[in-house]
Amino acid sequence: MLSAGTGAAEELWEGFQAFDGGDYPLAAKIFRDHAEAGDPLAQIALANLYRNGHGVPRDLPRAIALYTRAARAGSADAQQNLGDLLARGVGFGPDPAKAYYWLTRAWVQGRAWAGRRRAEIRPALDPATAAEIDARARRDQQ
Numbered sequence: 001m002l003s004a005g006t007g008a009a010e011e012l013w014e015g016f017q018a019f020d021g022g023d024y025p026l027a028a029k030i031f032r033d034h035a036e037a038g039d040p041l042a043q044i045a046l047a048n049l050y051r052n053g054h055g056v057p058r059d060l061p062r063a064i065a066l067y068t069r070a071a072r073a074g075s076a077d078a079q080q081n082l083g084d085l086l087a088r089g090v091g092f093g094p095d096p097a098k099a100y101y102w103l104t105r106a107w108v109q110g111r112a113w114a115g116r117r118r119a120e121i122r123p124a125l126d127p128a129t130a131a132e133i134d135a136r137a138r139r140d141q142q
Contacts, residue, residue, distance in 0.1 A: 024055025060091030104137035
């Protein structure tokens with residue numbers, strides 16, 4: 001069971017220290033506990049481990065699911081990572097509409113890289129679809 005407040009933050013910090021020290025299995029365990037409790041930062045960290053196969057088997061669908069949970073919670077980092085994966089079609093075919101949606105949400109939060117990536121994807125969408133996604137992404141981000 002996770003402790004509340006500062007204790008939980010300290011536990012999560014221990015996960016990052018384990019990661020930095022190369023103890024990926026310990027980092028994965030700590031991040032998993034916090035990710036399951038709904039912590040978007042832990043969800044992103046665990047997604048990165050699954051994406052790269054550090055301390056856990058490489059599992060792109062699981063990484064995408066974790067990025068999606070954090071993105072829906074409003075994390076600009078997760079939105080940007082998810083949008084880029086969807087744009088590149090990592091582990092599956094590219095989905096420019098979904099990529100554009102998540103990159104727009106990250107861009108609205110000030111992520112300049114997401115704005116540049118979003119501009120690269122926009123020509124793949126017809127103007128009406130792009131406008132609808134823009135409006136929905138901005139509304140959903142509020």
